Amino acid sequence: MTAWLDTATAALDAANADDPRRVEVDGETWPVELLYAHRMRAWLDRLYPEASPALRLAASAQHVRRWELPRSDYPEGRDGYLRWRTHLKRHHARVAARVLADAGCDAPTIRRVQALVRKQGIKSDRETQALEDVTGVVFLQHYAADFVEKHDDEKVVRILVKTWGKMSEVGRQASLDLDLPPRVRALVARATAT
Secondary structure (H helix, E strand, C coil), rough: CHHHHHHHCCCCCHHHHHCCCCECCEEEEHHHHHHHHHHHHHHHHCCCCCCCCHHHHHHHCCCCCCHHCCCCHHHHHHHHHEEEEHHHHHHHHHHHHHHHHHHHCCCCHHHHHHHHHHCCCCCHHHHHHHHHHHHHHHHHHHHHHHHHCCHHHHHHHHHHHHHHCCCCCCHHHHCCCCHHHHHHHHHHHHHHCC
């Protein structure tokens, strides 16, 4: 990786390190979104080792400063959730642009990272699809077990059907190869059988 990419990644990590929420993993305490960015980059390296600099930065910016727009600030239900998700994409794109500009990134790279974080061109843009694959695998490996404990099976299956539909064969195969907890594996099996 080039020096400017290292500098830009470090700047996004610094933005994510401000997350006041903490989680302990293997005896180490992490800011929630910094850990997420590390997990995203690790899976991007595994699934798409040839990823462009913009895609690498988008993996770090996927949830940049997410805590600034908490879900609790939006109404319950599907409409509130969709508004929150729309606002998050815009928020992440704005924050990423500011952080990357301050780190010295050029304007075309910043615009490309913003498009990727907004998930523009999913299913038609190879890099947007790659980011969606990584997002799905990271969710299944690291977050699905907690998620299924908070929601009924039917809701989880509906969400997993949508997640599966957004993934390419690369993401789907990686997901099937994961060592998932039994309940998550059973719900994934139900979702992928539909």
